[in-house]
Amino acid sequence: MSESPTELGSIDPSIPATIIRERPAVAPAEGGAAPGSGDLTDELLKSDQWTDAMLQAAGIPVADVPLVSIGGGIGSFVTVDYLRIAGTPTSRIAVLSNLDFPWQTYEYLTRVSQIPRPERIRSDSASRPDNIWGFPSYALTEAFQEGKWVELWHVFTEPMWADFYTPKAGRVFAGLEREAKRIGWDQMLVKGQVRMVRKRQGGGYFVILTPKAGVTPTKRVAYRAEFVHLAVGYPGLRYLKELQDFRTEHKDYYHVVSAYEEHEHIYGAARTKPITVMLRGGGIVASRVLQRIMDDREKYGLQTQIVHVFRTFVDKAHSPNEQTLRAWNTRKGSNGFAYQGFNYPKSVWGGQLKAEMRKLEGPARATRYKEMGGTNTPWRRRWQAQMNQGRREGWYQIMQGTVDKMRLDENGKIVSVVNSKGQPGPIEIPADYIIDCTGLEADITEHRVLKDLLDHSGVGRNPVGRLDVERTFELRGAASGPGVVYASGATTLGGYFPGVDTFLGLQVAAQEIADDLARRGFCKKIGTFRSISQWMKWARNKQP
Amino acid sequence: MLPTLGGRIQTRIILLAIVGGIVTAIITPFLPLPAGTTMSQAYKTTFIILAAVIVVGIVWELIYHLIMQWRWEKDWPTFFGLITMINEGIVIWALLHFGLIPGIAKGAVPTSAFIIDFVLVWIVFWLWVNGPMRVVNIRWRFFGGRLV
Numbered sequence: 078m079s080e081s082p083t084e085l086g087s088i089d090p091s092i093p094a095t096i097i098r099e100r101p102a103v104a105p106a107e108g109g110a111a112p113g114s115g116d117l118t119d120e121l122l123k124s125d126q127w128t129d130a131m132l133q134a135a136g137i138p139v140a141d142v143p144l145v146s147i148g149g150g151i152g153s154f155v156t157v158d159y160l161r162i163a164g165t166p167t168s169r170i171a172v173l174s175n176l177d178f179p180w181q182t183y184e185y186l187t188r189v190s191q192i193p194r195p196e197r198i199r200s201d202s203a204s205r206p207d208n209i210w211g212f213p214s215y216a217l218t219e220a221f222q223e224g225k226w227v228e229l230w231h232v233f234t235e236p237m238w239a240d241f242y243t244p245k246a247g248r249v250f251a252g253l254e255r256e257a258k259r260i261g262w263d264q265m266l267v268k269g270q271v272r273m274v275r276k277r278q279g280g281g282y283f284v285i286l287t288p289k290a291g292v293t294p295t296k297r298v299a300y301r302a303e304f305v306h307l308a309v310g311y312p313g314l315r316y317l318k319e320l321q322d323f324r325t326e327h328k329d330y331y332h333v334v335s336a337y338e339e340h341e342h343i344y345g346a347a348r349t350k351p352i353t354v355m356l357r358g359g360g361i362v363a364s365r366v367l368q369r370i371m372d373d374r375e376k377y378g379l380q381t382q383i384v385h386v387f388r389t390f391v392d393k394a395h396s397p398n399e400q401t402l403r404a405w406n407t408r409k410g411s412n413g414f415a416y417q418g419f420n421y422p423k424s425v426w427g428g429q430l431k432a433e434m435r436k437l438e439g440p441a442r443a444t445r446y447k448e449m450g451g452t453n454t455p456w457r458r459r460w461q462a463q464m465n466q467g468r469r470e471g472w473y474q475i476m477q478g479t480v481d482k483m484r485l486d487e488n489g490k491i492v493s494v495v496n497s498k499g500q501p502g503p504i505e506i507p508a509d510y511i512i513d514c515t516g517l518e519a520d521i522t523e524h525r526v527l528k529d530l531l532d533h534s535g536v537g538r539n540p541v542g543r544l545d546v547e548r549t550f551e552l553r554g555a556a557s558g559p560g561v562v563y564a565s566g567a568t569t570l571g572g573y574f575p576g577v578d579t580f581l582g583l584q585v586a587a588q589e590i591a592d593d594l595a596r597r598g599f600c601k602k603i604g605t606f607r608s609i610s611q612w613m614k615w616a617r618n619k620q621p
Numbered sequence: 622m623l624p625t626l627g628g629r630i631q632t633r634i635i636l637l638a639i640v641g642g643i644v645t646a647i648i649t650p651f652l653p654l655p656a657g658t659t660m661s662q663a664y665k666t667t668f669i670i671l672a673a674v675i676v677v678g679i680v681w682e683l684i685y686h687l688i689m690q691w692r693w694e695k696d697w698p699t700f701f702g703l704i705t706m707i708n709e710g711i712v713i714w715a716l717l718h719f720g721l722i723p724g725i726a727k728g729a730v731p732t733s734a735f736i737i738d739f740v741l742v743w744i745v746f747w748l749w750v751n752g753p754m755r756v757v758n759i760r761w762r763f764f765g766g767r768l769v
Contacts, residue, residue, distance in 0.1 A: 203755070203762075209759060210755045210756045210759060211755050211762065212752050212753060212755045212756050213752070214752070217752070232699060233699055233700055233703075234700055235698065235699070235700075236694075236698065237698065237700065404691060405690045405691060406693070407691075407693055408693045409693070417693070417694070418694060422693055422694040422695055422696075423623060423694040423695070423696040424623045424694060424695035424696050426623060426763070427623035427762050427763045427764070427765060428622075428623030428624055428625055428628075428695055428696060428697075428765050429623075429624075429625050429626075429689070429695040429765065430695055431623075431763070431764075431765070432625045432764075432765055584763075585763050588759065588760065588763060603759055605757055605758060608756060608757065608758070608759050609756055609757065612756045
């Protein structure tokens with residue numbers, strides 16, 4: 078993506094701090110503070126490696142914790158859960174985060190993108206971030222706890238005769254809450270904004286935390302750690318350029334929104350008068366928003382019109398990146414969408430594709446990523462029925478196209494000028510509201526901690542442009558004596574393992590990290606006996 | 622399940638031998654074998670059948686792996702793991718029927734005894750690999766079913 082990333086809109090106290098990062102287009106030149114002030118001095122800002130004496134001179138207090146996990150979202154949670162089960166006491170781990178609880182960002186994003194607690198998320202039955210074993214699966218638990226035995230039939234017949242089973246968001250959050258209590262999450266959590274990670278002369282790292290003003294005597298505090306785990310999530314959201322241009326020009330953050338922003342007002346408006354909504358993007362979020370509009374239409378007898386514009390329009394089964402259809406590489410598609418149960422083919426989380434990707438390097442890996450990924454959504458029976466009805470009755474229109482520019486017409490409608498393949502010229506489409514469901518992600522340098530690492534720690538990028546990690550999720554180039562930095566989650570997309578930004582992917586990473594730490598003597602290896610005895614503790618809700 | 626070819630074969634040999642072995646050991650005395658069959662003969666017969674399911678199964682795994690290539694997700698749905706009981710059962714039954722399994726005389730195993738033995742072993746094995754196995758070995762599911 079060449080366009081410059083943009084800010085995320087208005088600041089709202091209900092939005093988790095991870096979502097409303099300050100992202101100035103050009104980082105301001107930062108002057109160092111005076112020595113002894115408890116803040117970052119010039120010497121610290123400029124040095125790639127810090128000594129204990131430098132921090133002392135700056136007056137920044139130092140705490141020793143062997144392992145620090147930065148982020149505090151689900152990525153941190155799953156990794157720390159593994160380490161606790163591998164026998165690490167809470168005193169040896171600190172989680173630095175501006176989140177109050179691990180699923181805070183996740184719950185915010187799922188809720189605004191139309192997955193409230195009673196709805197089901199796009200995740201597999203055995204992908205349980207609150208249970209490293211994935212047993213009992215969500216389906217089995219739901220069957221026993223709610224007496225919904227039909228869910229067992231569901232997982233038995235998926236995906237041929239039923240849509241993939243997926244758990245309710247509320248069940249996922251409740252499970253996380255129970256597990257957080259069990260492993261003593263709050264004892265490890267330190268609230269604040271992480272500013273940077275720098276190598277320490279003599280081995281290990283310093284992590285600088287800015288606690289909430291007034292909580293500590295100094296502006297910054299430092300953590301001296303042998304191991305650092307980075308799980309900072311998505312660096313930020315990015316808008317389609319023409320949408321951002323329109324927003325900036327007209328100062329309109331109301332009629333043109335991202336699906337990841339609060340946009341309940343649009344559904345409210347649809348209930349007061351007939352409106353036209355334009356959707357952009359063909360992924361899971363577009364499907365969700367579409368479902369909400371169609372559900373409301375049915376429930377309240379509304380007249381909402383929907384125009385859905387796909388940049389890449391998939392009209393039939395296809396072999397991604399191939400000119401012809403190959404039987405061994407065929408993905409389903411129709412009416413604009415590419416269909417896939419989860420965001421990657423299922424076997425990246427453990428089977429054939431995982432094994433294959435583990436061996437690929439450089440451009441070969443980047444190509445394979447393109448083939449497997451791309452925007453897609455699950456084929457769900459209910460969605461198909463709703464969309465078919467909409468097309469039949471003419472209130473749901475789909476089209477391929479890119480938008481050159483947007484303007485306001487005399488009736489106050491937002492007109493998108495769409496270039497569509499096969500059309501002689503641009504088509505003008507008016508709409509009352511536009512919802513950007515493309516979910517573009519910003520570059521990793523948009524995240525301050527990652528940018529600092531790239532600038533000062535010899536960390537590189539992988540073939541897809543994100544952080545370059547080993548198969549063990551060790552960050553390449555960041556080793557410091559016996560110290561290691563690990564990274565998991567969205568920032569490592571493009572590595573030897575593709576499904577990083579998913580529940581199961583975070584567990585795959587956590588297992589690799591825990592095993593690597595066990596080899597380095599930090600924790601115990603989870604063998605058969607430990608696994609069984611720890612599972613029994615999990616089942617009885619006893620501390621690990 | 623999300624198997625690799627190596628994982629399929631390892632799971633078939635090691636887990637079927639252990640889980641199938643335990644089930645076979647428990648159920649053999651209760652099978653409707655012909656009158657006069659001694660306990661040692663009965664055990665010999667049922668364990669040879671189990672061995673045959675493992676050996677012939679390696680060929681089946683190659684076929685399943687090939688079939689899986691037509692699936693975009695390269696996965697092996699839970700249902701497939703159960704339904705393949707039918708094709709595999711028929712082949713083993715036919716081998717028994719024609720006396721082609723070394724160590725078991727033609728007609729020594731009544732169809733009813735074979736069905737009870739085979740179906741019970743299969744279902745317990747299938748339930749095991751779709752659940753509790755993930756607790757016994759936390760790496761198994763992320764490495765395509767490999768155990769070594």
